[in-house]
Amino acid sequence: MSSNTQNPVLLIGGSGVVGSRAARTLRRLQPGLPITLGVRDVARAQTLARELGGAEAVRINLERRDLGLPETAAFSAVVVLLKDDTLNSMKYAQAKGLPYVSFSDFVFDIGPEVALHIQHPTRSPVLLLGHFLGGTVTLATLHFARAFRRVDAIEIGAVFDEEDMGGPAARGDTERVTKDLPSPLMLKDGRFAWARGEDVYRDFVGVDGAQWRGRAYPLLDVVSLATATEARTVRLDFAVREAASRPSGQGVSHEVIIEITGEREDGTTGRVRHELIDADVHSGLSARGVALAVERLLGLAGGPPVKPGLYHPEGLLDPTSVVERLKEFGTRIRP
Ligand SMILES: NC(=O)c1ccc[n+]([C@@H]2O[C@H](COP(=O)([O-])OP(=O)(O)OC[C@H]3O[C@@H](n4cnc5c(N)ncnc54)[C@H](OP(=O)(O)O)[C@@H]3O)[C@@H](O)[C@H]2O)c1
The missing domain is CATH 3.30.360.10 (Dihydrodipicolinate Reductase; domain 2)
Structure with missing residues (x-):
């Protein structure tokens, strides 16, 4: 396990319909993993943070390169559960060498993120996860x-x-x-x-x-x-x-x-x-996709921490294992 995993996963949009489910799923999969919910309405997110345990809520300002966070803030990954059309969250992850997950891009949306990765290909593993139901x-x-x-x-x-x-x-x-x-x-x-x-x-x-x-x-x-x-x-x-x-x-x-x-x-x-x-x-299954991806990126399941690169879910997760996990979560798969 990387020492990085001691730091919390930053879930930007972590109090939303998908975000709250992703946070709960991640908590269920990884009881000891700290989680930070990055939002605008901190009071609302604090209620969820208390329920999760090992979690806190912080205010995020996507207009700023430092996301409005103190210089001392340290995370293990940055997951963005809303469309960040500033790219600041990805720049923040790259500056700190952290895994980054984008979740709200359609197929015509990914140009800016792909370009930013091409500029700095060795900084962060970048997962483009705008796929249907979180991949x-x-x-x-x-x-x-x-x-x-x-x-x-x-x-x-x-x-x-x-x-x-x-x-x-x-x-x-x-x-x-x-x-x-x-x-x-x-x-x-x-x-x-x-x-x-x-x-x-x-x-x-x-x-x-x-x-x-x-x-x-x-x-x-x-x-x-x-x-x-x-x-x-x-x-x-x-x-x-x-x-x-x-x-x-x-x-x-x-x-x-x-x-x-x-x-x-x-x-x-x-x-x-x-x-x-x-x-x-549908946000429930999407959130499970996010949680499985975060676990994998951090090296908490399925292999060592993922190296810098540009990824889609099929490059990180084994399809057959994911189907087994989905069944455990309660999705019915026929036949
Ligand atoms: N890939 C997939 O499978 C998939 C599936 C479902 C949804 N999605 C995408 O996931 C995203 C979230 O959907 P949702 O239904 O969860 O929406 P939602 O309930 O509106 O959640 C949005 C979250 O983002 C926070 N937020 C909004 N604007 C923000 C800002 N400027 N800075 C910081 N935090 C901000 C909100 O908290 P505050 O209001 O407190 O800021 C909330 O936590 C959407 O972009 C949707 O298209 C993707």
Whole structure:
């Protein structure tokens, strides 16, 4: 274990819908790991810090290079659970040589972070984790893809409850992507394309047999899966369930359908379908993805502390182990 891990993990946005769940999951996985919640409203975050134990809340000012923190502040990692369009949190992590996790970038957003890493490639391990559900879907897909000798197509469909939109920061991001930048990236017949027209939509069948019309979404899963496999088609489509059409007695939940086409290890070709069902808001599974990544970056699970470099979740975490952990956390995976 690195001596660095004595210092707290700084969770910027750690009191939010995802952040509070990431903090609780991290506490459950690592009872002795100190946590600092970096926020604007310290009083609100202090309530959570007390519940967590071994935690404190500090005020963060993203406009400042020092984030408004005292010079003596020391952390083991910086995790940013909101869109930091100043890059100051990443500059802070690099200045101190700390692992950095960004969590709120769509596929068209990562240019500035990639450029900052290229400027200082040896300073910090930088994890780009804007992936769907904190990277858990890409990792589960790569686990299922292990049954194939050759993967031809990966099509992922997800159904969200209309009341499962996250907190104000998440709603701001959704508005940003739906209003300003409508073209989603997909890999189609071996070519990356910012889809338009009918290509944007895909019909898929939900876990209960319901028909959904999904809309492609520009998340990093497309590039991760396209580069981690030889697939010629990769896409990710979201549909929204109206609260009124929720089965009676069922609360907010979400489902993910992963379909892979290719040649199996036994030489037969075909399509498989797997389902992930989670009876929590989508932020819960996303937070588990963050917690598993932080544990790994610090060297508290799965290997030694991660060296400086630019990472996606599949470069850090073993897909099969993550699927096992998700089952332990209560996500249903079928078959
Ligand atoms: N990759 C994924 O899987 C995934 C999944 C879900 C959500 N997300 C992203 O995660 C982010 C958080 O979503 P959420 O639903 O948790 O939103 P949220 O409930 O609004 O949480 C935002 C958090 O950030 C803090 N915050 C906001 N502005 C800040 C600032 N300028 N400086 C410091 N702290 C600030 C808030 O506390 P104060 O108000 O006290 O500052 C709060 O703790 C969003 O960007 C969303 O798009 C990613």
